[in-house]
Amino acid sequence: RSEGGADHYELTERPAEAELLPGLRTQVWGYGGSFPGPTIVARSGRRTVVRLVNQLAEPTVLHLHGGHTPAESDGFPTDLVPPGAARAYTYPLDQRAATLWYHDHRMDHTGQQVWRGLAGMFLVRDDEEEALPLPSGERDVPLLICDRSFAADGSLLYPALGGGRPGVREAYMGGVLGDVILVNGAPWPELRVARTRYRLRLCNGSNARAYELTTGGPITRIGGDGGLLAAPRTARTIRLAPGERADVVVDFAAYRLGQQVELRNLAGEGPQARVMRFTVDRDEPDDSAVPQRLSAVEALDPSRARVTRDFTFSSGGLHGGTGWLINGRPFDPGRMEARPKLGETEVWRLTSDVAHPVHLHLGHFQVVSVNGERPAGPPEWKDTVELREAQTVEIVTRFTGYRGRYVLHCHNLEHEDMAMMAAFEVV
Ligand code: C2O
Ligand code: CU
Numbered sequence: 001r002s003e004g005g006a007d008h009y010e011l012t013e014r015p016a017e018a019e020l021l022p023g024l025r026t027q028v029w030g031y032g033g034s035f036p037g038p039t040i041v042a043r044s045g046r047r048t049v050v051r052l053v054n055q056l057a058e059p060t061v062l063h064l065h066g067g068h069t070p071a072e073s074d075g076f077p078t079d080l081v082p083p084g085a086a087r088a089y090t091y092p093l094d095q096r097a098a099t100l101w102y103h104d105h106r107m108d109h110t111g112q113q114v115w116r117g118l119a120g121m122f123l124v125r126d127d128e129e130e131a132l133p134l135p136s137g138e139r140d141v142p143l144l145i146c147d148r149s150f151a152a153d154g155s156l157l158y159p160a161l162g163g164g165r166p167g168v169r170e171a172y173m174g175g176v177l178g179d180v181i182l183v184n185g186a187p188w189p190e191l192r193v194a195r196t197r198y199r200l201r202l203c204n205g206s207n208a209r210a211y212e213l214t215t216g217g218p219i220t221r222i223g224g225d226g227g228l229l230a231a232p233r234t235a236r237t238i239r240l241a242p243g244e245r246a247d248v249v250v251d252f253a254a255y256r257l258g259q260q261v262e263l264r265n266l267a268g269e270g271p272q273a274r275v276m277r278f279t280v281d282r283d284e285p286d287d288s289a290v291p292q293r294l295s296a297v298e299a300l301d302p303s304r305a306r307v308t309r310d311f312t313f314s315s316g317g318l319h320g321g322t323g324w325l326i327n328g329r330p331f332d333p334g335r336m337e338a339r340p341k342l343g344e345t346e347v348w349r350l351t352s353d354v355a356h357p358v359h360l361h362l363g364h365f366q367v368v369s370v371n372g373e374r375p376a377g378p379p380e381w382k383d384t385v386e387l388r389e390a391q392t393v394e395i396v397t398r399f400t401g402y403r404g405r406y407v408l409h410c411h412n413l414e415h416e417d418m419a420m421m422a423a424f425e426v427v
Pocket of ligand 1: 063065103105243359361409411
């Protein structure tokens with residue numbers, strides 16, 4: 001519904017039955033009762049208002065991941081919408097076209113609530129992108145990838161942890177992995193495609209699993225978390241840690257009629273290697289192209305930063321059971337770990353023990369160095385970066401637009417729930 005210069009959506013969270021595995025009924029918690037929730041398509045610079053109606057028996061919080069959002073609508077982990085309540089989240093979307101997603105963000109419970117279905121995709125479009133001849137319409141396909149485990153009767157399996165902070169469990173400490181990979185809620189789905197280019201918006205919505213995706217042939221990456229790249233880059237594999245997105249173009253004209261092209265995960269084996277397949281079943285005209293110049297991407301200059309901050313991600317007593325920590329402390333929503341100034345460039349130095357995908361709210365950033373080395377290629381905007389084991393990654397960022405409380409955290413959702421999160425206030 002469009003009204004008063006804004007687009008309005010209503011998302012009702014409710015228990016529902018879905019057929020995720022063929023012939024079986026699965027109880028999910030869905031936005032609009034579906035798993036995943038509906039894909040919202042919005043326009044840069046046009047206000048989008050999402051009214052969240054909570055018909056679940058649990059409190060929830062809505063976060064637009066990658067959104068440049070005022071603090072009161074960002075979904076701070078303690079800004080709960082209680083059972084039976086509703087509230088409106090306002091997204092001004094003063095940001096570039098990008099592939100975003102939305103999901104639950106309730107403190108200590110995000111992993112379980114997302115696992116049950118509280119996630120969906122959110123595309124922001126703009127004029128710059130629409131002026132490009134990229135594949136569009138039916139050939140622009142959002143793909144939300146996540147892994148789940150099921151019991152024999154089709155119900156979702158998630159480790160039972162009781163109330164409060166979860167105790168230490170081997171399966172839970174590393175993050176919860178599923179044994180079936182789902183794409184838009186379906187295992188190993190098939191998409192029939194013409195012998196033309198397709199734009200695939202890959203989003204890793206898994207709690208803890210990272211993917212190395214391949215079609216076996218060349219993939220052209222055109223965008224990431226923060227929208228279009230300056231220029232396309234050809235890749236054989238696309239690595240996606242939890243929370244990350246990749247916008248890619250695959251040209252099925254390179255394949256024969258009747259051929260099946262598999263999207264596989266090189267980081268998994270057996271069923272965890274199977275993501276989806278494309279069956280090339282027709283010839284159609286293709287007027288799309290991938291131009292050599294996609295977008296003007298501003299490079300943030302780290303030498304202009306007056307402030308450098310350190311954030312160390314570490315396990316806090318695997319045996320003592322305190323979970324996962326940032327700068328030696330568990331998440332405390334009342335303590336501000338940093339107070340960056342609005343509009344100022346800062347360098348944040350992120351250091352890990354084991355691998356942690358780190359996500360910042362509000363501020364998009366560019367990677368300056370990984371273990372002291374500059375990354376290859378021109379800068380790109382990101383909101384989530386994977387720290388591999390024992391890595392230090394320096395990022396340059398600038399918080400613009402809104403003051404207030406936000407969070408950064410590990411996007412391994414069980415790590416986040418075990419307190420690997422920190423609040424900061426933009427002042
Ligand atoms: Cu995708 Cu703070 O989250
Ligand atoms: Cu982590």
